[in-house]
Structures are given as structure tokens and as C-alpha cells.
Amino acid sequence: xxxxxAARATSSxxxxxxxxxxxxxxxxATYASPTVKDNKGDAIMEVTSVAEAASDVRTAVHVVRAxxxxxxxxxxxxxxxxxxxxxxxQTQGPWYAQRGKPGVxxxxxxxxxxxxxxYAQAAIAALIILNFGFNIAEKEVxxxxxxxxxxxxxSEDVFNILFIIELLWNMYANFFKDFICxxxxxxxxxxxxxxxxxxxRVLSGPLLLLRCLRALRVFRLFKRIxxxxxxxxxxxxxxxxxxxxxxVVIIVISIYSIVAVEFFYNFDQHPxxxxxxxxxxxxxxNYMRPMVDGQLERIESVTPRGLCFSEEYxxxxxxxWYTLFQILTGxxxxxxxxxxxxxxWDSYAFPPAEDTVAEPYVFNGVSNFISGIFFMTFVLINSxxxxxxxVAVLLDKMVSESDDDEDDDDEEPTRxxxxxxxxxxxTGRWQKELADEQKDxxxxxxxxxxxxxxVSKALDVAPEVVHSAPS
Numbered sequence: 075x076x077x078x079x080a081a082r083a084t085s086s087x088x089x090x091x092x093x094x095x096x097x098x099x100x101x102x103a104t105y106a107s108p109t110v111k112d113n114k115g116d117a118i119m120e121v122t123s124v125a126e127a128a129s130d131v132r133t134a135v136h137v138v139r140a141x142x143x144x145x146x147x148x149x150x151x152x153x154x155x156x157x158x159x160x161x162x163x164q165t166q167g168p169w170y171a172q173r174g175k176p177g178v179x180x181x182x183x184x185x186x187x188x189x190x191x192x193y194a195q196a197a198i199a200a201l202i203i204l205n206f207g208f209n210i211a212e213k214e215v216x217x218x219x220x221x222x223x224x225x226x227x228x229s230e231d232v233f234n235i236l237f238i239i240e241l242l243w244n245m246y247a248n249f250f251k252d253f254i255c256x257x258x259x260x261x262x263x264x265x266x267x268x269x270x271x272x273x274x275r276v277l278s279g280p281l282l283l284l285r286c287l288r289a290l291r292v293f294r295l296f297k298r299i300x301x302x303x304x305x306x307x308x309x310x311x312x313x314x315x316x317x318x319x320x321x322v323v324i325i326v327i328s329i330y331s332i333v334a335v336e337f338f339y340n341f342d343q344h345p346x347x348x349x350x351x352x353x354x355x356x357x358x359x360n361y362m363r364p365m366v367d368g369q370l371e372r373i374e375s376v377t378p379r380g381l382c383f384s385e386e387y388x389x390x391x392x393x394x395w396y397t398l399f400q401i402l403t404g405x406x407x408x409x410x411x412x413x414x415x416x417x418x419w420d421s422y423a424f425p426p427a428e429d430t431v432a433e434p435y436v437f438n439g440v441s442n443f444i445s446g447i448f449f450m451t452f453v454l455i456n457s458x459x460x461x462x463x464x465v466a467v468l469l470d471k472m473v474s475e476s477d478d479d480e481d482d483d484d485e486e487p488t489r490x491x492x493x494x495x496x497x498x499x500x501t502g503r504w505q506k507e508l509a510d511e512q513k514d515x516x517x518x519x520x521x522x523x524x525x526x527x528x529v530s531k532a533l534d535v536a537p538e539v540v541h542s543a544p545s
Contacts, residue, residue: 179249186247198240199298205233206292230288234269237291241266258297265291305472312471319464323456327402330452331394337448338388341419342375356382358418361442375414383414401449402457412449419445 188194212219212226219226241262245253253259268287271277277284296302342358359370375383387397400407419441 179246182247182249185243189243189247195298199295201233201236201240202291202294205237206289208233209289231273234266234273237262237266237269258294261290262294308472309468312468315467315471316464319460319467323460323464326456326460327395327398328391330398330448331391333448334388334394334398335391337444338384338394338415338419340382341384341388341415343382343384354382356385358383358414360417362417373414373418375418387411398452401453402461404457408449412445415445416442416449 208226208229216222216226244259244262248256248259265287268277268284271281272285296306342356344355344357346353346355356376357372357374360373361370363371377383377386379386381389386393388394397407397411401411
């Protein structure tokens with residue numbers, strides 16, 4: 075069991091009642107820990123149950139001070155303080171009181187109750203949203219940080235101080251295991267530490283990039299808003315199924331990327347020898363247009379990066395993978411990525427015949443058909459099937475989570491327990507009455523048997539026949 079889970083299980087486990095005797099400092103009187111008695115010895119209440127139900131330490135101390143000694147006599151103040159400290163430490167822990175005096179965490183229950191209050195959580199959520207709005211305004215009005223440096227700098231310092239106070243409040247209210255066992259609290263601590271470094275003016279150079287963590291504070295809303303927290307929990311629970319669906323998508327894109335490199339890696343690269351040097355010219359022929367003066371229309375295909383079209387988009391596996399990923403975004407990438415290949419791919423141009431001029435016999439219908447089938451099947455399989463599988467997995471998990479919540483809300487109230495068994499005295503009386511009835515029935519059977527035997531003897535009939543006759 076993880077440490078945090080074990081700590082929660084231990085803290086939620088009921089405390090065993092201690093029935094040992096506790097003596098005061100003077101040793102003149104003894105007191106029963108679980109039961110409060112008056113001077114006559116009559117039980118009033120159980121101290122431990124009241125202390126457990128008390129909302130703060132002060133209530134537990136007052137309850138303990140209400141205890142009266144069993145024997146008549148006045149209780150000394152030293153004995154009362156000692157007994158109060160013992161009970162407080164047993165019920166609330168050693169951090170709360172030392173030698174009968176309030177400790178560091180004396181007001182921890184009050185701090186936790188106030189921190190968990192809905193008004194406090196709403197105020198913290200509003201502070202997070204306000205900070206996020208200031209970040210947006212800063213990047214919109216003063217992206218360079220030179221127009222209003224004083225205003226946005228001071229506002230950042232104010233937000234950092236407020237979030238430091240909020241973190242200290244949370245840490246005090248949930249100290250210690252409850253605080254560190256929450257991943258949200260760890261995230262808050264990291265962000266606030268960056269804010270402390272910003273207040274100390276120690277962030278400079280590359281460390282200034284840590285200030286970007288300020289924008290991540292908005293994720294803390296998932297902790298405080300139930301609907302957002304529910305969506306996040308559904309996404310996290312759907313991760314295994316989504317990962318499997320993404321794995322299938324990646325495999326299919328990888329297969330198509332390998333085929334794309336095989337087909338299109340150099341479709342517009344034409345080596346030209348100039349003098350003693352060989353250069354690559356980037357162009358392709360538009361086979362959809364008729365030839366003019368025996369020449370096809372020539373289309374230059376140099377990208378803004380100075381590379382050939384096929385070299386930049388399909389030159390390697392990773393380039394082809396990213397090119398196909400761009401197609402899945404649904405934007406107008408197909409105009410740049412697919413149409414040049416659809417109109418200009420000449421890998422299936424037939425060589426020239428022996429009795430013709432040295433011109434290739436172009437029949438580009440095969441190339442157009444293959445390239446069209448390639449891109450259409452890629453979009454159909456990935457964009458219309460596999461990506462929707464990912465969405466379906468997420469929706470299914472979210473619907474199942476909502477159904478579970480509704481089932482919990484609509485759950486019928488528990489049935490009342492069955493009535494207790496009858497008292498032992500009543501049960502014994504029933505058993506005695508049943509035994510008497512069985513005894514009387516046995517006597518009647520014996521009498522009837524003797525009468526039948528007498529009748530059979532008078533009629534000179536064998537006893538076996540009488541016994542075998544039906545009743």
C-alpha cells in the first residue's frame with residue numbers, strides 16, 4: 075500500500091477506547107478514561123466519544139475539565155491541567171497541546187474548516203481567474219514588457235504574495251500527510267516557489283522562462299470546480315483506451331509515410347549537368363495540360379526554404395510523417411501537399427519507342443490514379459475512422475462516469491436491520507413448551523399402540539398385520 079493511502083487508512087481507522095486509569099500529579103485520585111462519573115459514581119457521558127465528536131480542541135478540554143473525581147474532595151488545578159493535556163494529546167495528537175498549553179496547531183481545525191468553506195474556495199477560484207486575465211492582458215497590451223513594466227510588475231508581485239498566503243493557509247490546515255499526499259498541493263507548491271523566486275528578483279537570463287509557469291495556475295480551477303474535476307477524472311480514466319487508439323493511428327500514419335517516401339521522394343528533382351558540375355533543378359510537368367510546340371507545361375517547385383518540393387515534404391520518413399499529419403488537421407494543406415503529386419507525378423511515364431524521337435511516351439493516368447487512391451484512403455482511414463475511435467473512447471468513459479454518479483445519487487436508502495432475536499428467557503420458554511408437546515404426543519402414540527395390540531389379540535390377528543396396516 076502506498077504511503078499516502080496507508081496514512082489515510084490509518085487516520086480513518088477508529089481509535090480503540092482506552093480504559094486504563096489515569097492519575098493526577100498528586101496521585102490523590104484516579105479517573106476512568108472512557109466514562110465520566112459524578113460524585114455518587116453515576117456515569118454521565120463517555121469522554122472519548124465527546125472528544126472525538128468535538129470540532130476543536132477547546133471543546134475537548136472543556137469536556138475533560140467537567141470530570142469530577144470518584145471520591146469526594148477538591149481537585150487541584152495541577153491535576154486538572156495534567157489530565158486535560160493527557161486527554162487532548164490522546165484525542166487530537168501531541169502537536170496540539172504541551173503541558174496543558176495550546177500548541178502550534180491549536181487552531182488547525184478552525185483553519186481547515188474555514189479553508190474548505192465554499193466561500194473561501196470561490197474566492198481562491200476568483201483570484202486564479204483574475205490572475206489569468208492579467209496574464210492575458212499583459213501579453214496583449216505589452217508583449218515586449220517595455221510599455222507598462224511598473225504596472226504589470228507590481229500586479230505580479232501582488233498575486234505572488236496572495237498565492238503564498240493561500241499556500242501557507244492550505245499547508246497549515248492540512249498539515250502534513252494530507253497536504254503532501256495531494257498532487258494538486260505539490261503542483262501549487264512548485265508554482266508558488268517560482269513566485270517566491272520572482273519576488274526575490276533572482277530570476278535572470280534563461281531562468282526568466284520559469285515565469286511562464288504563472289499561466290499554469292489556471293489549472294488549479296480543476297481542483298475547486300466539481301464539473302471541471304469530473305472532466306479531468308474522466309480523461310485520466312480513459313487514458314489506457316485512448317493510448318491504444320493513438321497507437322493504431324501512429325502505426326497507420328507510419329505505414330503511409332514509408333509508402334510516400336518510396337513514391338514521391340524525388341518526383342520533381344531533375345539533375346542538370348552544367349560544365350563539370352551536376353545541379354538539381356526543381357520542376358515538374360503538368361500532364362493535365364496539352365503540349366505546346368511538343369513540350370509539356372513546366373511548373374517550378376521550389377519551396378520558400380529553397381528546397382525541392384519532394385525533398386522538403388517527402389524526402390525522409392519524418393518529413394513524410396509530418397506532411398501526412400498536416401493533412402489530418404483538415405486545413406488547406408492538401409492544396410500544397412497533394413495536388414502537385416496528383417498532377418505532376420511521372421514515375422509511370424513509358425520509355426520512348428525505338429522508331430520515335432527521344433521523347434518519353436507519357437501515359438500519366440496510372441500515376442494520377444495511384445496518388446489519388448493513396449491520399450483518399452489515408453484520409454478516410456485516419457481522419458474519419460481512427461480519430462473518431464479516440465473520441466468515442468473518451469465519450470464512453472465520460473458517460474459511464476456520469477451514470478455511476480447518477481446511480482450513487484439514486485441509490486435507495488438502506489433497509490432497516492432485521493429485528494433482534496428474542497431474549498434468552500423467551501427462547502428458553504419456547505423450547506420448554508415444544509419439549510412438553512413432544513412428550514405428550516409420545517405418550518398418546520404409546521397408548522394407541524397398546525390399544526391396537528389388545529384388539530389384535532382379541533381378534534386373533536397377527537401383530538405384523540396391524541403394524542403394516544395403513545394409518
